[in-house]
Amino acid sequence: xxxxxxxxxxxxxxxxxxxxxxxxxxxxxxxxxxxxxxxxxxxxxxxxxxxxxxxxxxxxxxxxxxxxxxxxxxxxxxxxxxxxxxxxxxxxxxxxxxxxxxxxxxxxxxxxxxxxxxxxxxxxxxxxxxxxxxxxxxxxxxxxxxxxxxxxxxxxxxxxxxxxxxxxxxxxxxxxxxxxxxxxxxxxxxxxxxxxxxxxxxxxxxxxxxxxxxxxxxxxxxxxxxxxxxxxxxxxxxxxxxxxxxxxxxxxxxxxxxxxxxxxxxxxxxxxxxxxxxxxxxxxxxxxxxxxxxxxxxxxxxxxxxxxxxxxxxxxxxxxxxxxxxxxxxxxxxxxxxxxxxxxxxxxxxxxxxxxxxxxxxxxxxxxxxxxxxxxxxxxxxxxxxxxxxxxxxxxxxxxxxxxxxxxxxxxxxxxxxxxxxxxxxxxxxxxxxxxxxxxxxxxxxxxxxxxxxxxxxxxxxxxxxxxxxxxxxxxxxxxxxxxxxxxxxxxxxxxxxxxxx
Ligand SMILES: Nc1ncnc2c1ncn2[C@@H]1O[C@H](COP(=O)(O)OP(=O)(O)OP(=O)(O)O)[C@@H](O)[C@H]1O
Ligand SMILES: [Mg+2]
Numbered sequence: 025x026x027x028x029x030x031x032x033x034x035x036x037x038x039x040x041x042x043x044x045x046x047x048x049x050x051x052x053x054x055x056x057x058x059x060x061x062x063x064x065x066x067x068x069x070x071x072x073x074x075x076x077x078x079x080x081x082x083x084x085x086x087x088x089x090x091x092x093x094x095x096x097x098x099x100x101x102x103x104x105x106x107x108x109x110x111x112x113x114x115x116x117x118x119x120x121x122x123x124x125x126x127x128x129x130x131x132x133x134x135x136x137x138x139x140x141x142x143x144x145x146x147x148x149x150x151x152x153x154x155x156x157x158x159x160x161x162x163x164x165x166x167x168x169x170x171x172x173x174x175x176x177x178x179x180x181x182x183x184x185x186x187x188x189x190x191x192x193x194x195x196x197x198x199x200x201x202x203x204x205x206x207x208x209x210x211x212x213x214x215x216x217x218x219x220x221x222x223x224x225x226x227x228x229x230x231x232x233x234x235x236x237x238x239x240x241x242x243x244x245x246x247x248x249x250x251x252x253x254x255x256x257x258x259x260x261x262x263x264x265x266x267x268x269x270x271x272x273x274x275x276x277x278x279x280x281x282x283x284x285x286x287x288x289x290x291x292x293x294x295x296x297x298x299x300x301x302x303x304x305x306x307x308x309x310x311x312x313x314x315x316x317x318x319x320x321x322x323x324x325x326x327x328x329x330x331x332x333x334x335x336x337x338x339x340x341x342x343x344x345x346x347x348x349x350x351x352x353x354x355x356x357x358x359x360x361x362x363x364x365x366x367x368x369x370x371x372x373x374x375x376x377x378x379x380x381x382x383x384x385x386x387x388x389x390x391x392x393x394x395x396x397x398x399x400x401x402x403x404x405x406x407x408x409x410x411x412x413x414x415x416x417x418x419x420x421x422x423x424x425x426x427x428x429x430x431x432x433x434x435x436x437x438x439x440x441x442x443x444x445x446x447x448x449x450x451x452x453x454x455x456x457x458x459x460x461x462x463x464x465x466x467x468x469x470x471x472x473x474x475x476x477x478x479x480x481x482x483x484x485x486x487x488x489x490x491x492x493x494x495x496x497x498x499x500x501x502x503x504x505x506x507x508x509x510x511x512x513x514x515x516x517x518x519x520x521x522x523x524x525x526x
Pocket of ligand 1: 042046066067068069072424
């Protein structure tokens with residue numbers, strides 16, 4: 025299996041502790057030359073922590089790292105880069121008011137012989153990388169004008185501006201849809217051919233077989249084992265990862281929808297992105313909104329929630345016209361939005377879990393104008409338990425939770441507000457298989473209580489797992505409505521792209 029000259033990076037007995045948390049407890053890992061090595065594990069297993077050790081962001085508390093047989097002590101991110109390691113972090117690291125090209129070369133801009141930034145050279149290189157990635161984004165676009173998928177692609181492009189021999193990708197496909205994922209995979213294969221080794225983290229399990237050569241499973245900060253991808257079944261990997269068997273089948277067995285419509289959009293238009301969008305959600309129904317990145321799904325959600333304005337159309341919630349409302353009024357009318365980008369819209373990162381959960385529904389814990397901290401703690405505890413949020417306690421600052429556990433806090437927050445209608449924008453983005461099923465079960469439970477749910481999802485398997493009905497969006501309008509229990513991945517893709525897939 026492993027032959028020493030093949031080994032590029034070796035980490036042995038790595039330990040890393042945070043106050044109250046054993047993030048890594050004796051982890052070993054080897055990366056071969058020119059391989060795609062998948063790192064698998066539940067939310068909070070320690071994947072990102074291990075990567076941050078390789079990238080020089082964290083120092084180890086114990087353990088050793090060898091690069092090409094040499095013992096190295098990675099001191100800081102710059103040192104890691106000099107050693108040929110580059111990383112795409114799970115949470116974005118872009119400067120919002122700078123342009124795409126400025127972000128790509130930030131801190132290592134090419135200079136001319138006078139020491140000035142060589143803008144022409146920089147743009148040429150940037151263009152080359154974008155072409156290599158098959159990405160069509162203007163180099164001058166400011167980051168804060170881009171959608172989340174494009175931000176992710178800029179992160180990838182940025183990582184490619186330095187010639188590295190190890191590229192770490194921490195959940196690069198979480199925000200992408202099938203077309204961009206395929207392009208990214210092509211890029212990964214090309215890099216591999218050039219001799220780059222890739223460490224790849226993802227909760228989308230079907231990707232392991234598509235792209236991985238070997239896979240290492242982490243559980244609770246320990247290495248469970250390393251396997252050749254073609255010698256192990258997915259079921260077995262899941263078992264290793266969560267320590268129990270998990271069903272990957274449809275878990276929406278009963279459609280709890282009643283006739284009463286809770287939410288309706290009628291003829292909504294917003295130039296140039298949306299045209300004549302019509303849809304409705306019944307009480308107790310789970311409806312999915314599918315479509316490629318750029319089809320207008322997020323724009324539509326922002327419009328109906330009142331974040332963005334629109335030109336034509338009507339939005340009705342529980343029989344009440346809420347056309348062109350503000351988000352505040354939408355929440356008051358009984359609507360909740362679990363946003364696509366939790367970092368910007370969903371959470372207050374520097375506050376504890378407790379406050380984040382109760383923030384949008386203070387009324388529930390206030391009596392005679394007085395906030396009950398006791399109640400706040402009780403509710404926080406309930407949701408931490410129900411959602412299985414892995415943390416040292418409810419007072420932990422959200423910033424220090426793993427990505428998936430942050431997403432669970434956002435969910436807890438909306439469960440707490442007890443809405444009649446919830447919009448979930450990519451609800452299980454970055455959430456591990458086990459926790460994913462917990463969230464689907466929760467959605468089932470909410471629907472059974474009569475809540476209407478509209479779920480935007482790029483994950484086709486997820487749609488087939490949980491949706492009663494599916495709207496497929498293409499080019500700013502609803503291209504097709506499908507039955508969630510009867511449709512297939514192929515059918516959804518066909519309508520999303522507008523062409524037949526061979
Ligand atoms: N800076 C920090 N301070 C305190 N705790 C931390 C810090 N960074 C990570 N942790 C904790 O260490 C553990 C491992 O976190 P890590 O981010 O490595 O998980 P992960 O495997 O990447 O999970 P996910 O799939 O959710 O991204 C978690 O319990 C997390 O809360
Ligand atoms: Mg992580």
